[in-house]
Amino acid sequence: MSLHSGKRQQAPRPRSGRVLSYLVGGLSILIAALAFGGTAQAQDDDGQAIFGQLQYRNEQGETVVLPDVEITVDGVGSVTTDDNGEFRIDVPDGEYSVTLDIETLPPGVSLSDSDRAVLPVVRVADGASQRVLFPIVEGEFGAPDRASTINFRRFAQLTAEGLKTGLYLAMAAIGLSMIFGTTGLVNFAHAELVTWGMLSTYFFNFYGFAGAIGFMAAWPAPFGGGVNLIFAAAFGVAAGGSMGWFLNRFIFKNARRAGVGLIAQMVMTIGLSILMRYLFLYNFRGNPRTFGDFAAQRAVSLGPIELTRKDLLAMGLSILLLLGVGAYMQMTKMGKAMRAVADNRELAESSGIDVEKVINWVWVSGAALAALGGVFFGLDQVKWDFGFRTLLLLFAAVTLGGLGTAYGALVGALVVGLAIQLSTLFIDAELKNMTALLVMVVILLFRPQGILGRSERIG
Amino acid sequence: MDWGFIFERTFSAMIGPEVVVFALAAIGLNVHFGYAGLLNFGQVGFMAAGAYGLGMTVHWMGLSFWLGIFMGIGYSVVLALILGLPTLRLRADYLGLVTIASSETIRLFVRWRGNRGRTGASEGIGEFAGAFYDINPFKTGVFYQFGPFKFLGRDLWVLVVGWSLLLLAVLVVWQLMRSPWGRALKAIREDEDAARALGKNAYALKVQALILGGVIGGVAGMLQVVQKASIQPDTFNPVITFLIWTILILGGPGRVWSPVIGSMIYWSLIVFIENVLRGLPDGARDGLESTVELSDFNIGQFRFILVGLGLVLLARYRPQGIFGSREEMALDDR
């Protein structure tokens, strides 16, 4: 639920944007304060009433209020919830049934139990107002647990979605797997590189380079105004690659040289992921947004499958790119060197390969790919913590495919993507990310080196 | 600026419930990582196991609070077994991956709508801590003041119990680590093959360590939710795990008291900084807002930015923390 719902998708410009962001910030504080305080506060007692506040917690744990929902107290009347999701109906002593009109709930939310749309007995007496509760959750399904019918159309659609998720995941997973292969480091911050790509592209899309250097705001695009998404994406990928270069050159290479152990480096990546994520939140704020171009597109039908043109384009691009990466790894000198180092670092070093150079390229290209993955994911939604939410999926993908091989990451990502989307045929959509964990646990039990990995277990 | 208020807040925070809960969780993690060399990136999952074990037993099954504690411990044990038995034969990274995945899964599962009748889903569980507060010798609504500390009777009881549990945990860990069991564990942490060649069942010892640290984590979770008198799935998120790691590394892994000291330092520092920022005179506040856009709204986020930065610097420059010794430095493996 975006605070910007109903407003134009274009974000404000930097200078004048500050005023607006204060307003937004202030409003958010107010709403947040009210939301958190709301559960404990009683209303001023001017006569007795039936009251309440409609809100729910979204997947990230943020509380979102629901305005414009109709509540009816039978025999007395109806009200709609105000901007803070609150409602209040004055009533004389008695017992009432209170009904929430499901039709007036916004899309994307529903009662956690559709049987509780009506509260049959609410007693009000002695001048004490009565608070009522309607538990509301994010999600489309009104009734719990009933998986929708399994038919070919759904299967085909979910397969397409799974392919889409898998392809985009693969872009990030390759870098993660190769960084592990060449340096032995499990990079917990890799998911933030995805977010970085998504956010920088958004940034270039709307501000050009201006946001970074304020006085450029008045200049023409790409310095001043925003640029078309395609160029913005190009800049975003460049930003991604640069971040990868930066992290390796100034943080990890330095740490390697100083003899910092792998576990300590791993903890560093954890710290980095927290640092980056909250810097993102700090600057980008918590609301999800979308890119300025190609935002609302109608879906195109391909037989039983429906995808938007941008999805199809992005998927096609990813396939091409992944094929390109494959070709690169197989045929170019650097590509082969990367594979060699990832497979056996000592051996590669002794055969004359400049390992540090390879590591540098792995970080740059891995981060750039991850950034592009972020752009593709961002076609649906741009959010500060998107990367972190996919961390679990990324780990599942590289574990499944085999830590240390690029092809493994690709295979693993496709399988994970398909698995989580197709799993919604059988289980509640809310749980689909759990499928990724299941995949990971199963693989660790039976083939810990993954599909394409080498056997490196402790004896 | 009201320094008196700031210091009072800071001192209270230093011995307050967050410190105790996080210190307990960090003691558990210390057993895992500091002593056994296990990479547990899902300690918050153990906290959730304890908390929900308690809450579900009391609230949904209507059984006694004490049985709930037992169940909470039981859930933690089961979780440790589920995670450890398959992965402890493999390389250390795998436990790390599995634990981070499982703690998130627990959170997702527990907040799932379909579990409304078992875990309360996204609303969580309330009304389970009654028995705990019934035996509170302090008067609930009354303030007790001693020195710079001031606590409500209700919170004071939580603190008394909490610090006692903390002491008990420290004692247990201290006793175990000076015993031959602890010695064998230290050996396994450093070189599993050598330990096995000398007849130590490395696998079993690691599983035991995982269970011990997990149970302590579960107790931390139970204490946390009893203090809040409410169990909410989203409080058991991965960032908590990494806060615990920060505290552990700050104090120094592998030392008995360091999780406690680390927790105290961390929380007093955070509370101090946040209160200073909030308490700045208007001129300074406006200045901060216009330059770095720091407002009341995002001071809380600032905390995490500091944590992230702190963790990177700690791991890089002083992985043995404040009290760890370079010789016994736990992070310098491999």
Next chain:
Amino acid sequence: MTDEARPTDEDHGSTAGGGGAASVRDAVFDNPIAGVFDGVEPVPGAAKSDPILVAKDVVRTFGGLTAVAVDHLEIQRGAITALIGPNGAGKTTFFNLLTGFDKPDRGDVSLGGKSINNVASYKLAKQGMVRTFQLTKALSRLTVIENMKLGATGQIGESFWRALITPLWSAQEKDVERRATELLERFNMAHMSDEFAGTMSGGQRKLIEMARALMTDPRIVMLDEPMAGVNPALTQSLLGHVKGLRSEGRTVIFVEHDMDVVRDISDWVVVMAEGAIIAEGTPDDIASNPEVIDAYLGSHHDSDLSEDEEFES
């Protein structure tokens, strides 16, 4: 340092080479198992009079490669047996298979008559088998005395619940400490018992590892390249300790590349090449065995075969 009860090397002159060298040397050095190899044919798979370790049809493959394929091997109880061979012969793999650190594709291994197939490595210590490692594993983060105490088997205090109650294990712990100090004195390291093993020199760490292995009171001691990277002075010291093990009635198997060492202390030599045993015999038998020479010359091994030729007359 050798065991005081036994005559030292300096008390007797060196011996001449030739076929009777083995028994002469045995007599000279007062070998407790003198003569036990008389009558044993110097062929691969030869039966021994009192085998403590028997390996039958042990095979280990990696991918398509056969790393180890041993038809039959018997290790004589109480003797010092050397396992030699060029690089890549499969010695360490075979060693790992015998000590439970690797699982063979097939085969039977028995210790003291009892099968130890599929027995986990840690259980073998209780059955009296201990091993050391090529890369010395003196635990640096433990002190010398802690390293030693670690070696004791059957410690009550190692069980989780019992560890919580000190009185249950304190008596045994004192006993273990006493034994550890005695052993350290024998190895002349008692004065360093409270130092961290990580601060010791490489040679000292080798001694720690060997002393620690003895804490398990093993029947059979498996040493993986005990002299690797050790200076000549320390080599003599270690050799003395190894002979000391034999005096105590323990069996020793060691993997070694240094032919001088092999000739010096082994009672029996087993030669591996390309995964199989190609020769067995006394050190003298082996030195003159053409197949052995071939195997070494065929690979890039730098053993000092030239010195062996002196004994061939």
